Amino acid sequence: MLNFLVGLQCSMTGLQSRMIGALRREEGQGMTEYAMLIAFIAVVAVVAVKFLGSQISTLLNSVASSL
DSSP states (O other): OHHHHHHHHHHHHHHHHHHHHHHHOOTTHHHHHHHHHHHHHHHHHHHHHHHHHHHHHHHHHHHHHHO
């Protein structure tokens, strides 16, 4: 029984160190941050065009007609 508990503790310690190592890896973190930033900018652009689209269209039409 004691050998089983010692083995279980060793395997749990190994699992814990592997989990900590996996959490510390930052290989894909940069790409994920860039993707999130691009998605946020795209959402802001779509919302801005939706709310300001008619005003921008009116402004461009007035500029085109004055030329």
